[in-house]
Amino acid sequence: MSHVQLAVGEVVDATNWKVDLPESILESLSSESELEYPLIFALTSQTTKTHVGVRQFSAPESTITITTPIAQALGLSIGDIVKLKHTSLPKGSAVKLKTETALDWKPLLERWLPTNCTALTVGDTLMVSYLGQLHKAVVEELEPENAVCIIDTDLDLEIVGGNQQFDTLTGFEYDMPIALSEVPLTKETPDYLFVEATNGVLYVGPELATSRESFTYRITGTRELTASDLKKLGPSFSVCGYGMATLTLAAPAVESQEGSKLCPVCSKWVPEQSFILHTSFCQRNSIKCECGQVFSRQIPSDHWHCPVCSANGVGFEEAHLKEHEPSTCSCGFEDTFLNVAYHRASDCPERIILCRFCHLSVAQEIASAADKVLGITGHESHCGNRTADCHICGRPVRLRNMEAHMQQHDVQRRSRGTPVTCKNQNCVAIVKDESNALGLCSKCFGPLFSLDNDPDGSRLRARMERKYVLQLSTGCGKSWCTNQYCRTGTGIQRSFKDVLPIVKELLLMNAFYFCVDQIMAKKAMFVYEDGVYDRAWRSMAITQCSNETEAEEWLQTHAPKLGEAV
Known part of the structure; x- marks a missing residue:
C-alpha cells in the first residue's frame, strides 16, 4: 500500500x-x-x-x-x-520511558499498553490515566529498532526520572515536610498508632492515596488510632501533612500502675512518693478544660471543641470541620467528607487494589453478596473465573474457588486412615491384605511359607527360630545390610550359646528383624530419617514414588503429620 x-x-x-x-x-x-x-x-x-x-x-x-x-x-x-x-514492525524487546511521576509503572503499563497501543515510536508521549489523573511518560529508547510492535511480545521496562524509591511512610509532602519521629521504616500497618499533631495537620490513609481527599483521617491535636481504625487502611499506609507532628507506635496507656496514684488534675499516673508534690504543682499551674485536656496556667484562645463530634484540639479548627462537610465520591457516593474517605478506603468500586489473581493494580469494582462471603472483590470475581488445574487431583478449578478446593484436599489429607506396613522393621512394603497371621508382606513371608500341616504354628516358629539363628551366627552375606540382628550388618561374631537368648527374645516381640534386599534397605533409610510423618506414611510415599524428592512432595499433599490426623 x-x-x-x-x-x-x-x-x-x-x-x-x-x-x-x-x-x-x-x-x-x-x-x-x-x-x-x-x-x-x-x-x-x-x-x-x-x-x-x-x-x-x-x-x-x-x-x-x-x-x-x-x-x-x-x-x-x-x-x-x-x-x-x-x-510492519519488529516485535519489541525493551522500552525505556522518561517520566517525572512517582508510580509503580510496571503493573500499570501491563494493563494499559495492550489496550491503548499497538506500536511505539521513540519520542512518543504516553498519557496514562491512573486514579483520575493523567501521567506523562516519554518513550526514550526502544529495542531492537526505533519503532516496534508491542502486541504478543514481552517487553523489558526501564523507568528514568521520577522518585521510584518512594517511601510510603513519609507520604506525599504538601506545604512543609512533616516531622516524623519514633516511626520505624516499615510499610506495614501497625496494631496501634498514637498521633500528636498539635502544631499542624496530619493526613493518614491507604498506601495508594494520592490527594488529600483520598486520605482516610485528617488529624489535628492528639488522637489514638486503634486496630479497628487502622484496619480500614489495608496492609500498608501513608502519612503526610504540613506543620509538625509526631507518630508513636506505642501501646495505649494502661489504666493503672502498681505503686502509683492518678493525679486528679492532669490524669497522669504519678509515683506515690512524689504524688503530693506533683498534685500541688498541678493545682497551682495547670487548668483542665471540660474536654479533659490539661493546659499550663490558661486555656489557649485557639482551643476548640467540635460541635458535631467529640474531637478537640488547638488551632486548625477549620481543617477538622471540613471532615463533616458534604462530599461526593467519584463513583457517586454522597456523605460527609470523613465517611466518603472511609468509603474510598473500603467499599468504593473505583478503589485501587492488587488483584490476587492477575497481580495488577486495578479498580476493585462492585462485589456481590456471594463475593463478600468469599472475601473477594468484584474484579477478583470476574478475574477468578479463569481455571487452573489442581496440582493434587489434576481437575480444572476456578481461581476464586482454588483456596476452598485446597482446603478440601487438606481435610481429606488429615482424615486419611493410616496404611498398614509390613511388621518386618527393615521392610517398608505396604500390606494390602492380611494373607498371613504374622502381618508380613509376601516378600518377607515367602521364605517362611510351607504347605505342611501346622495347626498350632510350632513348625512356623521353628523356621523363624532357624532364620534368626543363621542371621546372628553366620549373617546374610550382603554388603549393604544394616540389620542390627544380623552378623553381616553389625560385624559382631557370637557363639551359639550367645545367640539363643537373643533369638528367644526376638520370638516374643510383636515385630520382626529379617534381612531385606538392597532396594528395600535404601528405602528404609528414607523412612527412618524423619520425625515429621508416621513411618507408615513415609513407607507409602517411598513405595509409590520413583525417588525421594517426589516422595517428600507426595507426603506434603497426601499424608497427615504426626499429631495432625483427625
Whole structure:
C-alpha cells in the first residue's frame, strides 16, 4: 500500500494511540494481499513521524480521526493533511520511558499498553490515566529498532526520572515536610498508632492515596488510632501533612500502675512518693478544660471543641470541620467528607487494589453478596473465573474457588486412615491384605511359607527360630545390610550359646528383624530419617514414588503429620 493523504476530520479527547480510518482503506488492503495482524500504520506530518494502530474503519471518506496525544505528537489540528502508510514492525524487546511521576509503572503499563497501543515510536508521549489523573511518560529508547510492535511480545521496562524509591511512610509532602519521629521504616500497618499533631495537620490513609481527599483521617491535636481504625487502611499506609507532628507506635496507656496514684488534675499516673508534690504543682499551674485536656496556667484562645463530634484540639479548627462537610465520591457516593474517605478506603468500586489473581493494580469494582462471603472483590470475581488445574487431583478449578478446593484436599489429607506396613522393621512394603497371621508382606513371608500341616504354628516358629539363628551366627552375606540382628550388618561374631537368648527374645516381640534386599534397605533409610510423618506414611510415599524428592512432595499433599490426623 502506497502513501495515502488524509485530512484530520476529528480529534478525540482520549489517551490511546489508535485512529479511525475510512472503510476504503480496509478494502484496499484486502485486495492487495492477506492481512497481517495487528494492523500498524505509519503517520507522517510535515515534521514528525509516528506509528499507530487502528480502532475501527468508520471514519468519513478521505478523513482520519485521531486522539489528542497523536495530534500533539504530530502537531496536527482539524483540517490538516497527514500521510498514511500500512507497514510492519519488529516485535519489541525493551522500552525505556522518561517520566517525572512517582508510580509503580510496571503493573500499570501491563494493563494499559495492550489496550491503548499497538506500536511505539521513540519520542512518543504516553498519557496514562491512573486514579483520575493523567501521567506523562516519554518513550526514550526502544529495542531492537526505533519503532516496534508491542502486541504478543514481552517487553523489558526501564523507568528514568521520577522518585521510584518512594517511601510510603513519609507520604506525599504538601506545604512543609512533616516531622516524623519514633516511626520505624516499615510499610506495614501497625496494631496501634498514637498521633500528636498539635502544631499542624496530619493526613493518614491507604498506601495508594494520592490527594488529600483520598486520605482516610485528617488529624489535628492528639488522637489514638486503634486496630479497628487502622484496619480500614489495608496492609500498608501513608502519612503526610504540613506543620509538625509526631507518630508513636506505642501501646495505649494502661489504666493503672502498681505503686502509683492518678493525679486528679492532669490524669497522669504519678509515683506515690512524689504524688503530693506533683498534685500541688498541678493545682497551682495547670487548668483542665471540660474536654479533659490539661493546659499550663490558661486555656489557649485557639482551643476548640467540635460541635458535631467529640474531637478537640488547638488551632486548625477549620481543617477538622471540613471532615463533616458534604462530599461526593467519584463513583457517586454522597456523605460527609470523613465517611466518603472511609468509603474510598473500603467499599468504593473505583478503589485501587492488587488483584490476587492477575497481580495488577486495578479498580476493585462492585462485589456481590456471594463475593463478600468469599472475601473477594468484584474484579477478583470476574478475574477468578479463569481455571487452573489442581496440582493434587489434576481437575480444572476456578481461581476464586482454588483456596476452598485446597482446603478440601487438606481435610481429606488429615482424615486419611493410616496404611498398614509390613511388621518386618527393615521392610517398608505396604500390606494390602492380611494373607498371613504374622502381618508380613509376601516378600518377607515367602521364605517362611510351607504347605505342611501346622495347626498350632510350632513348625512356623521353628523356621523363624532357624532364620534368626543363621542371621546372628553366620549373617546374610550382603554388603549393604544394616540389620542390627544380623552378623553381616553389625560385624559382631557370637557363639551359639550367645545367640539363643537373643533369638528367644526376638520370638516374643510383636515385630520382626529379617534381612531385606538392597532396594528395600535404601528405602528404609528414607523412612527412618524423619520425625515429621508416621513411618507408615513415609513407607507409602517411598513405595509409590520413583525417588525421594517426589516422595517428600507426595507426603506434603497426601499424608497427615504426626499429631495432625483427625
